[in-house]
Amino acid sequence: MAAAPGSGVVFSETYLDEVAEKSRNALLMRDAVGKAKASIYDIPSGIAFGLAPEADKEGAKEIVNVWKAHQASAQEKENRVNYLKWNKFVASQKAIKHPSVGKLKKEIGEDVDDAATLSDLDLARDDLARREMKIIKWKKDRRNVVAMPTADKEAVYHNYAKKDKTYLTKMEIAVSKASAAAYRSKSLSAANTNVTHGRRKVERPPTPMDMVIGMEFAKIGAKESRERYEHYKQLKKNEASVKQSGPTKASLGHATGALHAKRSGESATKAEWRLSRFMKVKPTMNMREYLAAGPRPGMTKSASSKDYI
Incomplete structure (x- = not known):
């Protein structure tokens, strides 16, 4: 039992527990055995966190039972050069x-009306025309920029050729800023209702409970202690x-x-000791002279040989 200060009212422990559970004050919350203390954040209304996982379009059954043959990607025909026709x-x-080939390239590059010849003979165009067309095509595809006047084309080309970097004109800068602002202002929630954005006041990473329960931190500490010892x-x-x-x-x-003594003893043969x-x-x-004289008279060969010896 507990009493409120300044009053004679007495509250039971059960009542205090109920008040602590309903309260949003972190200081009044009590730790429960086997349960983690709840995290309380003051989040404005209408803001949530997280991204709902997208369901797989193909399950394990579809992936295993269906075999898709490889299909070669189609190459762009306008970027390919017909070298046989050009030769x-x-x-x-x-x-x-x-020199004749270079002159022919310039003549064909200036002829803009012949579109079929230009598409088949891409190498026949001069260096300036080819670079300008590549830059303009890249800008149209990647940035969706409208076609520029001829003066702007030449300025872009010269800046690109000198410093290897494409400098944008004023019109391109304005268009890019407008597109960037439109992209930033566009809400992603409208396209995907599962995604909402916000930020918590307290940036506290979650506790890795799997490592705590599995005694991973204790193993790491024991390993470091063994290494120190x-x-x-x-x-x-x-x-x-x-x-x-x-x-x-x-x-x-x-x-x-x-x-040296060991080497000399090994090389020289040791003679027998004599007085x-x-x-x-x-x-x-x-x-030799005794044997050459021959056996004495009256002795057999066998006896003489023994006598000689």
Whole structure:
């Protein structure tokens, strides 16, 4: 039970809960176990948020069961050049050399009345005429700009050729501003009733409840803690380890001498050890002369051979 200050009226807890639920004051709202606190925004009337998802025109059944064959896109005929016809035309006019071809291009480019020839022989037009027509066609298609006078065409072309950038004339600027203003003033809600625009006063991103419930943040924190401890242990280990000193001149000399001795011992064959007094002893008997003398008389060959040995 609770009493209102300055009055003897006593309110029950249930009544206070009902008042808090109906109130729009965020300070009076109470947290319910297992429920998130509701967000309250003061939004003007007639403003809503969100975009209703569009229903798929084709479901899984239509996509799987229907096979559409590929159809090649049709190419623009007016942009294509009939090189075969152009080469035949140049050969018939005997314009074989480069200066003659350029002169022929200028002559055909000036003839505006022959529309069929211009469409088939796009390369025959001179550079100025082709650039002007491309710029005007691009402006008509992309910006829906009306045709300009000849003086404006030349100004646009020269600006485009000099700085590689198309500068708009005053008329084009006025038309583009009017079209942009009309586009901004046009309400998208009229075209699509599912879309409305507005802005909340409090820009607070929603809480990723899936990550909170799935303990993703706890896993990230544990991983970062393990990495910090591993780094700390590695630093301590590096500080405690004894640094190995580098090789000295004496150690390098000993190692070099041992290496040379090892290589020389491997290459040279080791002789058997003998006493020094027997190193210069010469034989007293010439076995070749003894064997060449032959066996003594009265001895067989076998006995003589044994005697020789």
